[in-house]
Amino acid sequence: MKLCVLANLYWDLTLDETLAKLKPLGVQAVEIGAGGFPGKAQCNPAQLLADEKKLQEWKDTFKKYDIELAALACHGNPIHPDKETAANFDRDLREAVLLAEKVGCDTIVTFSGCPGGSPEDKRPNWVTCPWPGDFLDVLEYQWNEVMIPYWKEMSAFAQSHGVTKIALEMHPGFCVYNPETLMRLREAVGPVIGANFDPSHLIWQGVDPAAAIRYLGDAIYHFHAKDTKVDPINTGRTGVLDTKHYIHVKDRSWSFRAVGYGHDAQWWRDVVSNLRLVGYDGAISIEHEDSLMSLDEGLTKAVEFLKDTLMFEPLPTSISWA
Numbered sequence: 001m002k003l004c005v006l007a008n009l010y011w012d013l014t015l016d017e018t019l020a021k022l023k024p025l026g027v028q029a030v031e032i033g034a035g036g037f038p039g040k041a042q043c044n045p046a047q048l049l050a051d052e053k054k055l056q057e058w059k060d061t062f063k064k065y066d067i068e069l070a071a072l073a074c075h076g077n078p079i080h081p082d083k084e085t086a087a088n089f090d091r092d093l094r095e096a097v098l099l100a101e102k103v104g105c106d107t108i109v110t111f112s113g114c115p116g117g118s119p120e121d122k123r124p125n126w127v128t129c130p131w132p133g134d135f136l137d138v139l140e141y142q143w144n145e146v147m148i149p150y151w152k153e154m155s156a157f158a159q160s161h162g163v164t165k166i167a168l169e170m171h172p173g174f175c176v177y178n179p180e181t182l183m184r185l186r187e188a189v190g191p192v193i194g195a196n197f198d199p200s201h202l203i204w205q206g207v208d209p210a211a212a213i214r215y216l217g218d219a220i221y222h223f224h225a226k227d228t229k230v231d232p233i234n235t236g237r238t239g240v241l242d243t244k245h246y247i248h249v250k251d252r253s254w255s256f257r258a259v260g261y262g263h264d265a266q267w268w269r270d271v272v273s274n275l276r277l278v279g280y281d282g283a284i285s286i287e288h289e290d291s292l293m294s295l296d297e298g299l300t301k302a303v304e305f306l307k308d309t310l311m312f313e314p315l316p317t318s319i320s321w322a
Contacts, residue, residue: 001272001310003303004070004283006224007042008033009295015042015058019065025303029070030062031109031222031285034099035092036076043072045095049102059103070283071107071222072096075169079150080124081116089113094157101161108158109167109196109222112176112185115146126173128241147175148188155192167196167221178205179212186219194221198287199271203228203262204240204254213274220280225306226287227262230254249291256289258298260305268309276311284310 007030010018015032022030032043048055062069074096076089096108117125117138127135127142151166158166168176168185176182179195179202186193197220199209213220230240235253242253249255259268272284284306290298 001275001281001312002029002068002070002283003027003306003310003312004029004031004285005299005303006031006033006038006073006285006287008038008073009288009299011039011041013041015061016064018042019061019067023065023067025300026307027067027303029068029283029285031071031073031283032069033074034072034096035074036089036110038073038075043099045092045099049095049098055102069103069105070285071109071167072100072105073109075109075111077111077113077124077174078154079113079115079146081119081121082123086113090154093154097158097161097163100163104162106163107165107167107222108163109169111171112147112151112168112174112181114174115142117141124173126175126177142175143184143188147185151185151189151193155189159192164192165194165221166192167194169196169198169201169224171198171201172205178202178207179215182216183219191219194219196222196224197275198224198226200224200226200228200256200262200287200289204230206240209271210274213271213278213280217278218280220275220278222282223275223280223284224287225259225284225302226289227257227259228254229257229262246289246291255291258288258290258293258302258305259286259309260301261290261292265305265309268305272309272311276315281315 005027007018033039034043034045074093078086078090078093080086114124114126127138130136170177170182176185182195195216240253244252286302288298
């Protein structure tokens with residue numbers, strides 16, 4: 001496994017400045033924002049694709065610090081009901097794919113997206129229950145008329161340019177938000193669709209990450225190291241659905257935390273061990289979204305915690321004691 005960082009946390013730094021901060025921490029790989037919500041601070045695909053000299057300088061920066069490019073992050077909603085919004089996210093995703101082809105990166109991390117509830121809608125409509133029956137009609141439209149056709153076409157485009165892994169982050173608010181919906185889309189579209197496994201979004205939904213890892217198996221293409229702390233007092237009063245801003249940690253039912261601040265080391269060792277059991281040996285990419293810590297403190301604590309938790313050596317092919 002490789003210790004990795006989602007680098008857009010340093011949105012105000014260049015790629016060179018970002019890697020210079022990460023190298024002394026022992027980081028081995030990075031996931032770079034290439035459009036959509038992660039932005040383009042360390043990577044503007046359109047500019048790099050248009051200028052071979054800039055592209056080569058960009059690639060050489062990774063060699064300079066001996067840090068690997070694990071994936072390009074281009075989270076967005078390319079099936080947004082507003083056509084202009086959807087087109088912008090779609091363009092970013094396609095440009096990220098073309099850049100990935102140029103630099104030999106086979107993994108794009110993104111969201112499935114969420115359409116409206118009908119062709120007339122202007123805002124996404126995330127369905128969370130089956131009744132009244134209108135909601136099932138919405139799901140029928142979203143999946144069969146919008147999402148599956150879009151991802152079939154996008155997957156074909158990605159594969160034609162050497163991107164064999166579209167790692168969808170299972171995120172509430174989008175049609176793929178848990179392991180079951182991820183596998184539903186994968187079965188409809190094909191194995192280019194897989195999971196960016198971020199346990200932080202699953203924890204508050206009541207999903208056991210270890211069980212989900214066993215269920216997804218080789219459909220896991222990327223991993224985000226981010227924790228969540230469920231507040232038993234607030235949850236006992238209001239439940240887990242919570243629309244209060246993330247900065248209001250004291251009043252929320254749950255909050256994102258740096259790894260080790262939502263669950264202890266043994267819990268994380270079980271997650272890492274189950275990743276190894278299903279054959280995942282890729283990037284463990286730290287995503288810092290802890291409202292109680294600065295960027296530098298949260299990242300440093302996460303790195304030190306994971307150094308003692310990850311398995312860096314290859315999986316043994318034999319055992320000496322049996």
